[in-house]
Amino acid sequence: MNYEAFHKLSYGLYIISAQHNEKVSGFIANTAFQLTSDPARMAISCSKDNFTHDIIKGGGFFSVSVLRQDASTEIISRFGFHSGADTDKYARTKTLLTGAGIPVVVDECMAWFACEVEQEVDLGSHTLFIGRLLDSDLLDKEAEPLTYAYYQAVKKGRAPKNAPTYIDKSKLQEEAQKATTAAGEKYICDVCGYEYDPAVGDPENGIPPGTPFEDLPDDWTCPACGAEKEFFSKEG
Numbered sequence: 001m002n003y004e005a006f007h008k009l010s011y012g013l014y015i016i017s018a019q020h021n022e023k024v025s026g027f028i029a030n031t032a033f034q035l036t037s038d039p040a041r042m043a044i045s046c047s048k049d050n051f052t053h054d055i056i057k058g059g060g061f062f063s064v065s066v067l068r069q070d071a072s073t074e075i076i077s078r079f080g081f082h083s084g085a086d087t088d089k090y091a092r093t094k095t096l097l098t099g100a101g102i103p104v105v106v107d108e109c110m111a112w113f114a115c116e117v118e119q120e121v122d123l124g125s126h127t128l129f130i131g132r133l134l135d136s137d138l139l140d141k142e143a144e145p146l147t148y149a150y151y152q153a154v155k156k157g158r159a160p161k162n163a164p165t166y167i168d169k170s171k172l173q174e175e176a177q178k179a180t181t182a183a184g185e186k187y188i189c190d191v192c193g194y195e196y197d198p199a200v201g202d203p204e205n206g207i208p209p210g211t212p213f214e215d216l217p218d219d220w221t222c223p224a225c226g227a228e229k230e231f232f233s234k235e236g
Helices: 003-008 051-059 073-080 148-153 169-175
Strands: 014-020 023-029 032-037 040-047 061-067 095-097 103-105 109-122 126-138 187-189 232-234
Touching: 014 040, 014 051, 014 103, 023 040, 023 051, 023 073, 023 103, 040 051, 040 061, 040 109, 051 061, 051 109, 051 126, 061 103, 061 126, 103 109
Parallel strands: none
Antiparallel strands: 014 023, 014 061, 032 040, 040 126, 061 109, 095 103, 109 126, 187 232
């Protein structure tokens, strides 16, 4: 089986939000999609290990915020690689409440949808929540949506462990050729799977192409999840 084939499936990147008993929680998802048009229904897949999972089940509502292509790695890290059980992801996040009281993230997003859960499908490790659309809005007509392909190719990000599309990096490493560059070897973040390629660098955070991992500043952290350098391992 070639696991890289899964990377050819097309996804977006979204922030899912929910609220129950005054607790607001959310996570990054790449499986959110429209099912029907009249009435409009949407579905999301949520790991049972996600703190937000039981918030959705308890509250019976969820929102889907569509991230812009230029969304920062910080907001992706905030919602994708930290648990709402011990992190207040919304303290520094701009949100709004719909008429039905559903929290919606609007920071670095171009559109949003608010849904009431109509059906739950048990998928073993995940639950598929099917919701009837209650409200939606377009925040930025000119922005491009952030796709999972762009996130992987340009931002060098990887799926969190609880994501439906998560693939154990060891499976990919078995298929991939061990490669080095003139600037040095690649390093992988042990926390989220982000790949630091010296040939590419990290221009978004001031690291030019051609910078070996060993020459990165001591305070440099993973652009995807914020992990420090000590949590990186040499590829292969």
